Amino acid sequence: MLYLIFWVITAAALLLSWLKNPGRTRAALRTTIQSLKGLAPTILGMISLVGLLLALLPPEVLTKMFTIKGVAGIATISLVGAVITMPAPIAFPLAGTLLALGAAPAALATFITTLTMVGLVSAPIEISIFGVRFTLLRQTLSFGAAIVIGLLMGVSL
Amino acid sequence: MISAYLKKYYLILAVLTVNMLLSLWQPATAGHSLTNSLHFLTEVLLILPPVMILMGLLDAWIPRDLVEANLGPDAGLRGPAWAILLGTAAAGPLYAAFPIALSLLNKGARLANIVIFLGTWGAVKIPMIIIESSFIGLRFALLRLAFTVPCVLAIGYLMEQFIPTRALTPVTEIS
Numbered sequence: 001m002l003y004l005i006f007w008v009i010t011a012a013a014l015l016l017s018w019l020k021n022p023g024r025t026r027a028a029l030r031t032t033i034q035s036l037k038g039l040a041p042t043i044l045g046m047i048s049l050v051g052l053l054l055a056l057l058p059p060e061v062l063t064k065m066f067t068i069k070g071v072a073g074i075a076t077i078s079l080v081g082a083v084i085t086m087p088a089p090i091a092f093p094l095a096g097t098l099l100a101l102g103a104a105p106a107a108l109a110t111f112i113t114t115l116t117m118v119g120l121v122s123a124p125i126e127i128s129i130f131g132v133r134f135t136l137l138r139q140t141l142s143f144g145a146a147i148v149i150g151l152l153m154g155v156s157l
Numbered sequence: 158m159i160s161a162y163l164k165k166y167y168l169i170l171a172v173l174t175v176n177m178l179l180s181l182w183q184p185a186t187a188g189h190s191l192t193n194s195l196h197f198l199t200e201v202l203l204i205l206p207p208v209m210i211l212m213g214l215l216d217a218w219i220p221r222d223l224v225e226a227n228l229g230p231d232a233g234l235r236g237p238a239w240a241i242l243l244g245t246a247a248a249g250p251l252y253a254a255f256p257i258a259l260s261l262l263n264k265g266a267r268l269a270n271i272v273i274f275l276g277t278w279g280a281v282k283i284p285m286i287i288i289e290s291s292f293i294g295l296r297f298a299l300l301r302l303a304f305t306v307p308c309v310l311a312i313g314y315l316m317e318q319f320i321p322t323r324a325l326t327p328v329t330e331i332s
Contacts, residue, residue, distance in 0.1 A: 003203040006249070010207035017214050024217050032213035035256055036205070045168025046252070047201060051194025052172050055186050087250040088282045088289075096292030108293065109301050116279035122252040124168055129255045137319055138272060138312070142279075145308035152304045157297065 042124045050121055053083065066103045074107045074150060081111045082143055085119025088112075105157050110150030117142040208253040212260055221264045228266035237310060240270040244277025245284070254278040268320060269313040276309035 017025040057080075065076045086094070095108045103111075118139045119126075126135040163170065180187035226232060227239045247254065258271050266274075281302060282289075289298040 006204065006207045010210050013214055014210060017218065025214075028213035028217035029210070030213075031216050032209045035212065036209050039256070041165040042168065043201060043205070043252075045166070045172065047197050048169045048172035048176075048190075048194050050197050051192075052175060052190045054193045055189035058189075085251055088280070088285050092285065092289045092292045099293055105293070105297055109297070109304075112301070113280050113305065116251065117276055119251060122250075125252050126255055129259050134316070134320060137316055138275070141312045141315055142276065145305075145312055149301065149304045149308060153297075153300060156300055 039125065039128070042128050045124055046121055050084070053121070066098050066101060066107075073104070074110060074147075077103070077107045077111045078114045078143070078146055078150070081114030081146070082118040082139075083120045084115065085122045086115045088116050091115045104154070106150045106154030109153040110146045113146035113149050114143060118146065204249050204253055208249060209256060212256045215257065216260045216264075219264065224261055225265035228261060228270045230267045232267070232270070236267055236270040237273050237313070240273040240313075241277045241281065241306070241309075244274045245281050247278050249278075251275065251279045267317070269317040271313075272316045273309055273313035276312055280305050281309060 014025065017028065062080065065080060066073070068076055091112050095103075095112055098111070099105065099108060120139075123135055123139065126138070130138075176187050176190050179190065228236050232239070244254075247257075254275055258275055261274070262268070262271050283302070286295075286298045286302070289301075
């Protein structure tokens with residue numbers, strides 16, 4: 001559904017652009033194809049890596065990780081979140097399931113933050129666009145922020 | 158020639174090697190790995206082409222002045238406000254945000270605002286508060302929003318302290 005909306009908006013924008021200026025639209029599509037070509041190897045790598053990680057960490061193992069109590073639990077959860085990356089609409093139902101399984105809300109906040117902001121799996125793409133320094137800094141700072149957010153949530157919930 | 162290809166495709170080659178070794182020893186896991194990847198491939202194919210087309214259109218139509226005035230170094234408080242607005246309105250995974258962020262950066266956006274845009278795109282989804290509160294709780298969603306926004310802003314300005322904008326400008330297209 002979400003994807004359908006996305007395609008419709010894109011098609012409408014493309015059509016509008018074409019009606020206004022075909023030449024400029026062709027140039028825009030050239031940029032698109034060039035960028036896609038540049039990104040393809042890294043994206044294919046990310047896809048294969050995600051498949052492998054999910055196969056090595058089946059849902060049963062993941063669920064077990066979230067029932068670990070205390071600091072060790074938060075540490076495991078945030079690390080798992082930092083490796084995988086997930087868009088928010090998928091992360092929320094997952095967090096809801098984990099909450100029902102007995103995960104602490106503070107740990108869930110950390111998990112959501114690392115899940116959506118930090119991604120070792122998507123790091124190769126970020127590096128190919130922004131460089132190693134930018135990627136390393138952004139991901140490290142975001143990981144720190146996730147822990148701070150978790151601690152603050154723990155105090156206030 | 159071959160080494161250039163090896164360097165480009167190192168990740169998928171490494172994973173495929175692991176998969177092949179795995180298929181000798183644990184064929185079921187290797188099979189899972191492959192089906193998971195195919196699932197994820199369809200997701201990427203659904204989301205990435207429209208994002209990249211929008212990125213191309215953005216690149217062709219949004220004038221540099223507009224980006225500079227609203228996200229540039231002289232935009233003041235308007236910068237983070239626009240970055241948050243753009244980031245929170247978007248849907249899709251973070252890796253889809255990178256090409257758009259690069260395009261904005263090349264058009265003169267300030268680094269802090271770009272990082273704020275990326276952080277918001279990932280973790281702050283105001284339209285999704287309804288979903289978040291229905292799955293976890295409204296109090297949780299609002300508190301998380303209240304703590305995440307300052308963190309995202311802090312990360313943006315900290316990044317700018319550590320990375321001089323000059324260091325990034327040579328990146329004009331995705332290599």
